[in-house]
């Protein structure tokens with residue numbers, strides 16, 4: 505294994521796995537830290553964790569353990585993947601996990617670059633933009649668990665770390681890889697936010713960091729990395745052709761993002777759908793068995809969703825507690841996925857990072873092979889050793905008709 509990635513959630517992990525696969529590396533996404541060694545053909549291994557919103561010390565411990573496993577597989581470089589919208593609270597976890605990984609790896613200059621221009625996330629003058637809006641003006645301000653209320657990444661990261669937070673502005677980034685490398689070499693010990701508004705900037709940053717042990721950011725930063733290994737003749741690319749599944753399918757959506765709510769609304773126009781409310785789940789007035797039976801009785805692919813408008817989510821959180829409502833809904837979706845898979849469902853589409861993590865963990869999936877891209881940042885995946893294919897959609901990603909597209913790609917490629 506050449507490159508080891510630690511993803512702080514499961515959709516984000518499939519996002520970066522997709523990027524590395526498209527750039528010609530042989531990639532496997534693991535669910536948690538594997539208990540065994542990786543197959544020798546894997547060039548990039550992505551360990552998906554569900555650490556984005558858990559207590560800091562747990563996130564640090566799991567991330568360090570993941571890095572130790574990746575180093576044992578021979579990785580030359582470790583990439584800590586977090587969200588392209590820098591999802592975190594003032595208390596963590598991006599800063600503390602980066603500190604711990606830097607200590608482990610002996611790295612004292614760490615690039616922090618969540619930019620993903622293809623998905624509309626750019627960084628300019630240290631501020632993160634979502635399309636033409638500041639992060640703090642975008643839908644992310646209403647995220648159920650990590651509301652992003654400040655677009656200045658330098659300020660947000662500074663809440664989370666004792667390290668100096670540095671910045672390489674656009675004017676330097678635009679000057680190219682050699683100049684960026686010099687700026688990094690001249691910087692003091694620091695976490696360094698790098699501006700980036702185009703893929704060319706990400707390629708140049710990627711080239712500039714070829715000798716660094718630790719990188720952090722969104723999947724965009726990964727586009728320049730495979731070439732570093734390719735130039736050394738280390739990439740063999742042994743990706744298998746896609747093999748889909750045509751059996752029963754289900755769509756599970758716990759994401760409350762603007763993009764997902766629109767995708768849910770569009771699917772509901774012609775498809776079968778059942779809403780699960782936080783109240784039903786928290787008060788136990790709906791059962792997993794009942795919804796599984798309903799889903800299995802449908803002739804077309806059913807959508808089960810808890811996706812709701814911000815006012816509805818806030819009201820549920822006020823009544824049941826933010827963590828409790830989230831945990832109850834995630835557990836519900838996990839148990840539902842598990843019952844449906846046991847009943848023979850072979851295509852599963854999930855929406856939402858935390859939701860997808862809960863589903864993959866409940867399905868006791870070990871690893872996933874990366875297949876064709878469905879939308880920017882969302883690949884089709886085959887579960888290793890099982891007749892099951894899956895797509896984990898990041899809350900903010902996907903075309904308006906994403907769900908139907910995903911069902912098609914999971915079947916036919």
Ligand SMILES: Nc1ncnc2c1ncn2[C@@H]1O[C@H](COP(=O)(O)OP(=O)(O)O)[C@@H](O)[C@H]1O
Pocket residue numbers: 647648649758759760761764781782810811812816817820821829830831833834855856857858859860897898899900
């Ligand atoms: N109706 C709801 N009320 C309260 N919380 C909800 C509701 N629906 C989903 N959630 C919770 O909100 C969180 C959404 O996060 P996630 O699945 O990561 O989606 P996204 O990818 O859009 O961030 C999950 O923890 C989920 O359980």
Ligand SMILES: O=C(O)[C@@H](O)C(=O)COP(=O)(O)O
Pocket residue numbers: 513515516517519520586587588589620722723856857858881897898899900
């Ligand atoms: O970088 C991104 O935006 C995604 O890869 C990601 O991490 C998405 O997380 P969720 O929005 O929680 O699905």
